[in-house]
Amino acid sequence: MLTLLVNLAGLLLIAAIVWWFWLGPKRHTAETVSGSDTLQILVKDGVYEPDRIRLPAGSEATLHFRREDASPCAEYVLFPDLEVSAQLAVNRDTEVHIPAAEPGEYPFTCQMQMYRGTLVVE
């Protein structure tokens, strides 16, 4: 009986992991930036917040990253597809200029891909 329960629990857990991290609907805190706003992205505890940023296509934008995590993981933010990267200062806003881009999704991450976010150009 106990064996069955433990096994069942284990399998359910696996299913939950697959669903939560890979398949499940991702609820993002999305923010839209228009040309004039300044958007602050908080870099803390392994998460960019917001982690989904909408930008209008064809216009440049400036994002303000505020890093409140002193661990070296958070030091850089990279937009590999846009060839943009920046070293983030601790407890300070760092401006990151995003060039005008084609519509699409551009992931941004830290160097080790533990921090992850998506820039949506539309």
Added chain:
Amino acid sequence: MAEHVKHESHHDGGPQHRFQLEGVSCAGCVRKIESALQSVPGVEDARVNLGDRTLAVEGDVDAAACVAAVESAGYGAEEIRASERELREQQRAEEQRHYRQLLWRSGLALGLGLPLMAWGLVTGEMMVDSPMQQLVWGAVGLLALGVLVFCGGHFFSGALRAFRHHNANMDTLIALGTGTAWIFSMLVVAVPQLLPEAARHVYFEASAMIIGLINLGQALEVRARGRTSAAVEKLLQLQDPTARVVRDGNEVDIPLEQVQVGDRLRVRPGEKIPVDGRVLEGHSLVDESMLTGEPLPVKKIEGDDLTAGTLNKNGSLLFEAEKIGADTRLAQIIEMVKNAQSSRVPIAHLADQIAAIFVPAVMIIAIVAALVWFNWGPDPRAVHTLVVLTSVLIIACPCALGLATPMSVMVGVGKGAEYGVLVRNGKALQRASDLTTLVVDKTGTLTEGAPKLTDIETDGDADALLTLLASLEQGSEHPLAEAVVAAARDKKLQVKPVEDFEAITAHGVRGKVDGKTVLLGNRKLMQREEVAIDAWHERAEALADLGRTAMYAAVDGEAAGLIAVADPIRDDAKVAIARLLRLGLRVEMLTGDSSATAEAVAQQLGIDRVHADLLPEDKEKIVGELQQQGQRVGMAGDGINDAPALARADVGFAIGAGTDVAIETADVTLMRSSLHGVADAIELSRATLRNIKQNLFGAFIYNTLGIPIAAGVLYPLTGALLSPVIAGAAMAFSSVTVVTNANRLRFFKPTEEEAA
């Protein structure tokens, strides 16, 4: 600078804004401005410095609100951005604090974990059987909880936050591993009767040790990482924090950030040039080696350009600031190096993809392994299940995988900057490492780019003939003519006036000097003018074979001799070509020269493939053709007239860094005007890629071996499971190893020294 730091630290690194004021002239203004700022929310302190007309505001305030307050008081203000250097100092202080914090946490956790582990090893009594033991272990459990919260709290909060975002990272693994061990142990303490006797084992020491070791590993990583950015640090130190500005006839030292375009600055001998500008007064030798790699100091006189970061050697210079702050060449170089350092390398693509799914995958593996042990493992099954679960979660290290490439690129690109090799991005770095063919533009790359007179042969007085020819050519703008005139000037010959000068297209020139009719040109000219040149013909051919351009001279209808002009080969070109050939590259030369001249140059340099008689647009075509043959083509040129070919090539090397355009477009910019830079760049890229591969291989092997071992595949052989503590140690040091291996690149040295 020191003062600023002190100031910063005394209010705990809190925000401070500084403003440049306008229209401030008296103590009354000071009071007005300071009181205006007191009404701005968040201002803790505001002080005006009348001497340099600045305002310092402390507190968490909106800079724009401060500017508005000053403006409403009737003055102007503009925020002074903290200099790159100040920011860096602050970041370093921040890093130090983080480092100490990690060490402190690690010490505390190990302080609990080590005695516990020693107790377990020495006495073997980690079991809970009696109520007394329940009580004691319960107390230890609470201590362990304290360690988890105080020393490892950031792992748990990070894991939770990531979890809420449907994300999992290293924190998740650590939190799950240590949390599981603690909960199981607490369960044993609280209700031992639930478990079989052999399974009543506590693992508090594992939780504490793992937290301690991982904190220690992170501390070491912070240290090692600090060294990876040493190259940028060095560049930043090329600028002094202050500059000496001449204002109203007085020389005053002001912070570098306050220098404006148009300011007149004074640099004394032994001082560094603070910003880019143009010399107004004085002359001096300036050492530019740090930016160009050129070992000899360059003479600077009125009207010459000065570059920030270079060193004024022996004279005092007054100059006008033309480019400041982020516009200086030095700042652009730093910016470029920093950008390249954090760019991605295509080879890392696979590692990136794995890193993206790594953590959830490891969680699944851990559960599967635990279930296998639970169902089919030997007794005590509960303990084995827990150990396997914890060890797998802890030993898996996404960090080593994620760090493998960025760390090497960081060090490699920085190292390049030290040798005057600026790499645009990781992609260029990787491509440079596997080039098969290098196409080199002759003019300006293999040769000096300015023709010189090499030979003058005559039956009579050579100087007299040169005087006549220089006089004849003084009005001409042809590059060959310039070589003749320059040669005469070098010999200090007095040039005479010329009459009836006539340039005959594709033939040569004719004119009257001192009443004599002088002709200078090719054979066609001599034939046309019916001058007998048979005596000189053979000699002319011999010179052409050497790659020189020979011209006949005639005076009053008689052949007077020969002169030959050549674009001299750069001193180091031959050695550099030899290096490139040793690197296994096929070297091809491109030139607009005639094939005879080109062949001669190529032969001297040891190049066996030559494309001569090219029009500028042909160069790009040749690069394209080589690519179609399956070659990976690098192209080296000065970036002025070969820009399309540079862009077309897999890797474009712009030599000499002459133009800003080159810096903008080339994949690799060489600060030094030498082909050695190309060889340096290729050697460096190969060393970096090798380092990346070592790191990736190490990280893959570590995880592919570590996870099965933690899952217990060795149990049948060894009869024991991997202790979670060992798993924690392995994990903590795997990422340190990666960073340390990347740091080995700092000892990279190009082979030039040996060859020279």
